[in-house]
Amino acid sequence: MKATTIYAPRDVRLEDQPDPAIQKSTDAIVKVVAACVCGSDLWYYRGDSPVEVPMRIGHEFVGIVQEVGSDVRSLRRGDFVIAPFMYSDNTCPHCRVGIQSACSAGGFWGGPDRDGLMADGGQGEYVRVPLADGTLVATRETPDDAMVPSLLALSDVMGTGWHAAMAAGIQEGDTVAVVGDGAVGLSGILAAAQMGAERVVAMSRHQARQQIARAFGATDVIEARGETGEAAVLELTSGVGADAVLECVGTGQSMATAIAVARPGATVGYVGVPHGVVLPVRKMFSRNIGVAGGVAPVRQYLPALRDQVLSGAINPGLVFDLDLPLEQVAEGYAAMDERRAIKTMLRP
């Protein structure tokens, strides 16, 4: 099969790899229908995170089950499935409280499991899925092709935006500020609107992203950043601040802005992988600003979000503005790196 390996910053290649086979009785083999490139893949692509050895890459995919191991109970050949960006057994104590991203048997696509067995990356033709029962979520029927982008978005960005909104404790009627207009930030806007926020303030300076933000439910858009942007949010809220804030970037500036625009007692739900973030604990303490979030337990939210997509209640696939054949994976990365695309879908 063909699958993607990252060799070094800006060196992403689609290459021949052995077809995956069942290795453990809890595995499934999935034929990928669509995969995509994540903003967090760019940390490697840009050299912000090290690529010490060539790595199979990609952690978002939907596909069709080809084969299941002898202990797989909930899936069968032919099922259309959504994979979260981590695999998990969904039975350990952490999974049982909904933090599947801390599963004691779980792991990352493209990385080793507890026995050192490497998992496939998602940007390929086939994937061996460890702990298939605990990881994959199937649809009842094979969905229309038009549904695929929105189901694929559930693999990571929509579940991650949802996690930010859950962590921030959004209540009906809230004013919510969203820092970050990447695919996760946009998904956070959609989550906030779904949760009943009355006002959703998107911080975005890009026309195309502002349009999606509005389509997802943003009621206000603030283009300014830094202190000017913070002042604008405070002005919008009569000096009070937002009832809940989603931090969907992970830089020092984005977190500083998120905390500055939160009203006393509010929580910043953060899902941007922290790079250079220093939490200002004295300021947080004096204003009762909480921070909560982290690596999103997408698996927790998948069944409900799948149903929302299938019913037409949400259309998170709007974040895909570039649709390429898998052969053009390198271009898919370059377009996101150069901000020509918000998010690239790849079709094997």
Added chain:
Amino acid sequence: MKATTIYAPRDVRLEDQPDPAIQKSTDAIVKVVAACVCGSDLWYYRGDSPVEVPMRIGHEFVGIVQEVGSDVRSLRRGDFVIAPFMYSDNTCPHCRVGIQSACSAGGFWGGPDRDGLMADGGQGEYVRVPLADGTLVATRETPDDAMVPSLLALSDVMGTGWHAAMAAGIQEGDTVAVVGDGAVGLSGILAAAQMGAERVVAMSRHQARQQIARAFGATDVIEARGETGEAAVLELTSGVGADAVLECVGTGQSMATAIAVARPGATVGYVGVPHGVVLPVRKMFSRNIGVAGGVAPVRQYLPALRDQVLSGAINPGLVFDLDLPLEQVAEGYAAMDERRAIKTMLRP
């Protein structure tokens, strides 16, 4: 009247001061029945926080209303009242969502209000209470003297421990770890037990405090600190960690322990004023550990806690193990500084 001023580290004096009088129509004058010394007063007493000019000190008191300004509606002469450790109008947007500690018209005892008018400290015979309607909470009748310690504890430590427990999001049946065995940590144990925690793990190495911890509902006591103490909590929870953690100290080590013993997805409710705390954001992110809390909005919790005290459901006054006449205020500080007392009550 007599009232307490701190002049410098370890220099606390009871001196003659002018009797307070109504300055604004929203003021009340309260004759203090009992006051106390706070762990946070010790930051000044020990020189950890600067004493730049002599300051009136004390922010916890209960007493009898002597006189009210012309705009005070809810109180009358003779009412027994509990004062929270900050005054607040209880009507501004922050107060209305229950964060009275961020009141836009509020302030600290012994400090200036928005017009520069100085408030009295609580460790004196009389106090002019700004914004009396929004600040004070009265009991229906004058309580028995035996109730006074528990009502006084609501001024700060019990409300602060309660805030830690609320911020940590304790659910019925939870296992809760409490870092800190001062009066606030002990109050946090009581709050956790009241909220239905099944297991409350007190981290304490002092016999007298362990006894109060048990009386307040601690089911387990861990004497070890640092990594050994953390390992002990993890062992108690089968390696999973606590469902909720209260951080009631405010040092770098206490926060590190609180985060280390939290299970993935848990929140550390923190109320210890941070001194040297660095929040480990990458570790928090990878394990989905939230932190929430800050300067406790005691006023929010006062009516309910008052009723719990008066019904006998809780007895937070157990934290007072030294009862002195106000004249001996200096000894009251020294006893707490030298850890001969957990908390000192002062009677004018």
